[in-house]
Amino acid sequence: MKANYKIYIFAAVIMEKKVRVRFAPSPTGGLHLGGVRTALFNYLFAKKHNGTFVLRIEDTDQTRFVDGAEEYIASCLEWCGLKPDESPSLGGPFGPYRQSERKATYRQYAEQLVASGHAYYAFDTSEELEAKRKEIPNFTYGLATRAVMRNSLTLDAAEVSALLASNTPHVVRIKIPENELVSFTDLIRGHVSFDTNLIDDKVLLKADGMPTYHLAVVADDRAMEISHVFRGEEWLPSAPIHVLLWRYLGWGDEMPVWVHLPLILKPDGNGKLSKRDGDRLGFPVYAQNWTDPKTGDLTKGFKELGFMPEAFVNLLAMLGWNDGTDQELFAMAELIDKFSVERISKAGAKFDFEKAKWYNHEWIKKSKAQELLPFVKEAFAAADTETGEDVQLAKVIDLIKDRCNLLGDFVAQGAYFFNAPGNYDLDAVKPKWTAEKAAFFEAYASELEDGQSAAVLEEKFKILAAAHNFKPGELMLPLRVMLVGGKFGPGVFDIAVSLGAAETIERIHKAIAAFN
Numbered sequence: 001m002k003a004n005y006k007i008y009i010f011a012a013v014i015m016e017k018k019v020r021v022r023f024a025p026s027p028t029g030g031l032h033l034g035g036v037r038t039a040l041f042n043y044l045f046a047k048k049h050n051g052t053f054v055l056r057i058e059d060t061d062q063t064r065f066v067d068g069a070e071e072y073i074a075s076c077l078e079w080c081g082l083k084p085d086e087s088p089s090l091g092g093p094f095g096p097y098r099q100s101e102r103k104a105t106y107r108q109y110a111e112q113l114v115a116s117g118h119a120y121y122a123f124d125t126s127e128e129l130e131a132k133r134k135e136i137p138n139f140t141y142g143l144a145t146r147a148v149m150r151n152s153l154t155l156d157a158a159e160v161s162a163l164l165a166s167n168t169p170h171v172v173r174i175k176i177p178e179n180e181l182v183s184f185t186d187l188i189r190g191h192v193s194f195d196t197n198l199i200d201d202k203v204l205l206k207a208d209g210m211p212t213y214h215l216a217v218v219a220d221d222r223a224m225e226i227s228h229v230f231r232g233e234e235w236l237p238s239a240p241i242h243v244l245l246w247r248y249l250g251w252g253d254e255m256p257v258w259v260h261l262p263l264i265l266k267p268d269g270n271g272k273l274s275k276r277d278g279d280r281l282g283f284p285v286y287a288q289n290w291t292d293p294k295t296g297d298l299t300k301g302f303k304e305l306g307f308m309p310e311a312f313v314n315l316l317a318m319l320g321w322n323d324g325t326d327q328e329l330f331a332m333a334e335l336i337d338k339f340s341v342e343r344i345s346k347a348g349a350k351f352d353f354e355k356a357k358w359y360n361h362e363w364i365k366k367s368k369a370q371e372l373l374p375f376v377k378e379a380f381a382a383a384d385t386e387t388g389e390d391v392q393l394a395k396v397i398d399l400i401k402d403r404c405n406l407l408g409d410f411v412a413q414g415a416y417f418f419n420a421p422g423n424y425d426l427d428a429v430k431p432k433w434t435a436e437k438a439a440f441f442e443a444y445a446s447e448l449e450d451g452q453s454a455a456v457l458e459e460k461f462k463i464l465a466a467a468h469n470f471k472p473g474e475l476m477l478p479l480r481v482m483l484v485g486g487k488f489g490p491g492v493f494d495i496a497v498s499l500g501a502a503e504t505i506e507r508i509h510k511a512i513a514a515f516n
């Protein structure tokens with residue numbers, strides 16, 4: 001450590017402060033699964049500690065604002081069961097919860113920082129900035145350059161007053177101190193420190209009077225009495241600026257506890273998972289379908305791809321957290337109960353779509369037919385398949401759910417229950433099909449009646465096969481292809497029971513004609 005550095009250590013005191021956390025997305029487009037995981041960890045922590053989970057929309061960057069993104073974010077949270085306690089639509093005691101509606105509150109803080117010497121007005125026009133960028137290699141506005149720019153540090157006081165009085169466009173920049181180490185404690189990373197000489201003088205207030213993220217996030221975390229900041233690791237480099245602002249605004253004692261969550265990595269572990277990786281590798285990274293309002297481009301989401309919200313939440317929780325055992329399946333209530341920051345890992349978590357589907361498969365298996373019914377009905381409706389009575393569909397769900405990874409798989413795995421097969425896997429049957437087998441099936445069909453159980457149907461099948469000099473094994477595959485069309489599905493006698501005698505008989509007759 002360099003000897004002439006001033007060292008400030010900010011260890012936020014974990015006091016008896018009421019737990020208030022926030023998820024603070026910017027409404028700029030689809031919601032990445034990393035964003036949902038941030039929301040989830042905030043939510044789990046809040047619920048675990050009887051705290052409050054706030055949704056705050058950070059929309060101060062008007063150039064990146066996208067129509068419909070806020071509603072979309074709210075809908076994704078709702079789908080995942082992450083209900084905020086305070087939000088733009090619900091309101092709450094610390095509102096408004098949209099930063100654009102808090103615009104008037106930020107300027108005073110920028111002025112306070114200028115008055116105390118921790119910030120300054122900068123009048124440089126974009127042309128002037130452009131010229132400096134050309135002149136100075138790797139230009140950043142800060143320690144090394146602020147003395148040659150047009151700002152309230154270089155201009156004399158009278159000139160500054162005149163410029164302000166004539167409403168000359170200007171921004172307010174933080175004056176990052178020289179030779180300091182800004183250190184603080186992060187609950188996951190432990191002691192972290194940043195060299196101020198490597199940080200530029202970020203804009204705090206823009207020419208349009210809107211704050212930038214840095215000023216707004218600190219002002220609002222304080223105004224909303226946020227106790228813990230859970231956010232992605234990509235925000236860690238911003239933390240020293242925030243820590244300085246907390247200090248310079250005189251709020252050092254109220255600073256929240258920092259918790260920077262590990263990144264979600266590409267499947268090969270090489271860098272942060274992006275939407276482009278999903279497009280390239282053929283899996284979703286957004287929670288729900290997102291249509292870009294400008295281009296009309298649709299990006300698929302986990303929901304529409306056939307994930308259960310319980311599975312999506314479960315798999316997100318396991319990206320960077322575990323409960324210390326081998327357990328992988330957790331329902332929300334259990335996650336709330338077991339969640340602890342100590343068990344969040346420092347290392348990035350690789351995203352594996354096959355594993356994601358495994359979670360969904362496990363959740364489908366473990367859910368009751370009644371719970372799956374609304375999802376499955378929707379999937380069949382989308383495929384224009386009439387499924388009749390719910391009781392009947394529920395039975396079908398129980399028969400096939402073990403075979404489904406995605407909710408849409410219920411259609412592929414179960415459509416034949418509702419529509420007789422239009423064509424058959426003849427390759428599976430034809431080569432060994434004989435007149436004797438046809439005679440067997442004619443005889444079997446004539447013995448079928450409603451009310452016979454799968455066990456009874458199987459018993460009859462075996463007895464009749466023996467009488468016709470067949471091993472039952474030789475006849476099972478043809479029966480399956482008759483009822484299903486292909487070589488898949490649950491127990492063939494269970495299928496027959498579900499179809500009922502009349503339908504089973506009809507399918508057998510129709511198939512015999514096709515096989516002959």
Ligand code: GLU
Nearest residue numbers: 024025026058217231235
């Ligand atoms: N608005 C930031 C985002 O879009 C929030 C970062 C933070 O939580 O401080 O993620």
